[in-house]
Amino acid sequence: MSFKDLQLIEPILAALSKEGYTAPTQIQQQSIPFILQGKDLLGHAQTGTGKTAAFAIPILQMMHSQLSEQPAHQGIQALILTPTRELAIQIGESIKAYGRFLPFKHEVIFGGVPQFHQVHAIRRGVDILVATPGRLLDLLKQNVVHLNNIKYFVLDEADRMLDMGFVHDVKRIIARLPIKKQTLFFSATMPMEIKQLASTLLNNPVKVEVNPVSSTTEMVQQQVYYVEKMKKLDLLVYLLKDESIKTMLVFIQMKHHADKLAKQLNNIGIPTEAMHGNKLQNVRQRALHNFKTHKTRVLVATDIAARGIDIDELTHVLNYDLPNVPETYVHRIGRTGRAGAKGLAISFCDWSEKSFLNDIQQLIRKPIPVIKGHPFDNSLMHAEAAEVPRNLSLNRMRRGGKRNRTFMQA
Numbered sequence: 549m550s551f552k553d554l555q556l557i558e559p560i561l562a563a564l565s566k567e568g569y570t571a572p573t574q575i576q577q578q579s580i581p582f583i584l585q586g587k588d589l590l591g592h593a594q595t596g597t598g599k600t601a602a603f604a605i606p607i608l609q610m611m612h613s614q615l616s617e618q619p620a621h622q623g624i625q626a627l628i629l630t631p632t633r634e635l636a637i638q639i640g641e642s643i644k645a646y647g648r649f650l651p652f653k654h655e656v657i658f659g660g661v662p663q664f665h666q667v668h669a670i671r672r673g674v675d676i677l678v679a680t681p682g683r684l685l686d687l688l689k690q691n692v693v694h695l696n697n698i699k700y701f702v703l704d705e706a707d708r709m710l711d712m713g714f715v716h717d718v719k720r721i722i723a724r725l726p727i728k729k730q731t732l733f734f735s736a737t738m739p740m741e742i743k744q745l746a747s748t749l750l751n752n753p754v755k756v757e758v759n760p761v762s763s764t765t766e767m768v769q770q771q772v773y774y775v776e777k778m779k780k781l782d783l784l785v786y787l788l789k790d791e792s793i794k795t796m797l798v799f800i801q802m803k804h805h806a807d808k809l810a811k812q813l814n815n816i817g818i819p820t821e822a823m824h825g826n827k828l829q830n831v832r833q834r835a836l837h838n839f840k841t842h843k844t845r846v847l848v849a850t851d852i853a854a855r856g857i858d859i860d861e862l863t864h865v866l867n868y869d870l871p872n873v874p875e876t877y878v879h880r881i882g883r884t885g886r887a888g889a890k891g892l893a894i895s896f897c898d899w900s901e902k903s904f905l906n907d908i909q910q911l912i913r914k915p916i917p918v919i920k921g922h923p924f925d926n927s928l929m930h931a932e933a934a935e936v937p938r939n940l941s942l943n944r945m946r947r948g949g950k951r952n953r954t955f956m957q958a
Contacts, residue, residue: 554580557609559649564605567645573598575758580606583732588753590746591734597758599704600642603628603732607700608647611675615651623697626676629721630704631712633658633680633829634836639704640678652676659683660829667692681709681717688724695724703749706735706742707875715741722749737875768881768891772905772916777898779924780868781812786923787866787894788818788846795839796864798848799880801871806848809868813846820846851876859883867895870904874911899926 551564551572564570572580575593582589583606593599607626630636640656647654654676657666663683670677670692677684677693687693701722703709709718733746733753746753775783788796800806803824810822821835821844838844840859851871865884871877877895884891895916897905909915 549577555584556580556605557612559612560605560609560646563646563648566648572601573758575599575756576602576605578756578758579603582754582756583607583730584609586610586730588730588750589732590750590753590755591732592738592755592757593734593736599734600639601646603702603704603734604639604643605646607676607702608643608650608652610700611652612650622675624674624677624693624695625697626700626702627695627698627725628676628678628702628704629684629709629718630678630680631708631714632705633660634832635705636678636680637833643676643678654678657683657687658829659686663687681714681721684721685717688721695721696726698725698729700730700732701725702732702734704734706733706745707737707739710739710741715745718745736879768884768893770881770893770895770916771919772895772897773919773922773924774926775896775898775922775924776926777900780896780898781809783896783922783924784866784868785813785816785818793864794845795842795859795862796846796866797839797862797883798846798866798868799871800848800850801869803850805869806850810846810848813848818846819844820848823847823849825850851880863891865891865893867893870895870897870901870908872904874904874907877908878912 549572550570551561554572554577556564575591575597579589579591579602583603589603591599591602611625628639630639636656636658640654643654652675653673655666655669655674656678657663657670658680659682663686666683667687670687684693688695703718709715731750731753733750735742735746738746773783784798787793798809800809803826806822806824810820813820821838823832823835827835835844835847839847848868862884865881867877867880871880881891881893884893895905905916
């Protein structure tokens with residue numbers, strides 16, 4: 549299937565062609581026709597499946613279809629609510645790309661930066677607003693933002709909203725929206741609280757489920773290394789001796805641990821930056837830019853800060869600390885193996901994290917191969933460890949010809 553088969557208008561097809569995308573992903577194939585019919589939608593799909601295009605493209609097309617009835621810039625017509633600054637910026641960039649040949653204005657608002665430029669842009673006129681909950685509530689209280697003309701409302705990454713404690717803020721925002729509107733609700737997982745929120749928000753929704761969070765893409769090779777907690781840094785340095793690892797995204801649980809690990813790696817000559825919620829927005833964006841352009845080899849990030857990182861060519865992800873929520877593991881390793889590329893997800897596991905590993909393997913319904921024989925191996929402590937050969941290089945995985953690029957932005 550091509551994007552032309554989805555009956556998209558020429559300005560959007562031209563924009564997608566300019567971006568180099570021709571083949572829609574599963575969630576785009578399933579969601580776009582229903583959204584264009586004006587139906588509410590409940591999307592159950594993990595990061596990296598193409599959710600942003602699945603809602604942004606049809607919203608742009610429906611707004612364009614209404615231009616004959618009313619001109620553009622009639623107040624905010626579409627609101628996209630998302631939990632993190634990075635994801636908000638990414639969505640804004642996507643809207644800019646898909647709507648480059650359409651007359652709509654969009655703005656991205658988030659906290660952690662002065663509001664002056666955001667307020668100025670909104671007062672000049674905005675059709676599509678991408679926002680994080682806290683900053684949106686601030687501007688609503690100041691009467692800078694008005695939501696009475698909203699026709700399309702997207703709640704993205706609803707489960708992460710719950711994890712970050714934004715649910716009450718989201719409910720306050722929803723109370724300010726018109727009753728009559730089209731609502732699109734996306735979540736990677738569906739805990740009871742999210743199901744309850746969806747049931748109150750959606751009107752007879754179409755349900756679309758693609759790549760549920762319990763599944764991991766076959767494009768990502770997974771490995772686990774048993775190692776003592778105090779030897780994790782030594783093992784990481786050992787792995788980074790492999791020059792085929794051009795960049796590595798390292799996940800760590802605590803913000804101060806991220807800073808400490810980045811400092812330790814820099815001290816031994818490995819260019820590294822840390823990215824977490826305590827960093828200023830411009831610092832976070834600079835760190836991400838340096839990582840994308842290979843000025844930095846290693847980016848150490850917490851889970852919340854890493855939401856919105858979308859790098860097609862990222863080949864290596866490392867769980868320095870295993871997450872205590874198994875679904876988070878799937879989100880993490882989904883940072884690699886994107887857009888049809890191969891990827892390698894490595895996990896360190898000390899004795900205290902063994903229960904986390906068991907939970908992860910139960911969720912994904914398969915064992916993760918254990919790498920044995922490395923210099924810091926303590927797998928003798930784990931009787932069920934299965935031996936597999938160490939192979940950090942992706943060269944073999946890459947053989948087989950040039951991949952066809954499909955559209956897989958989160």
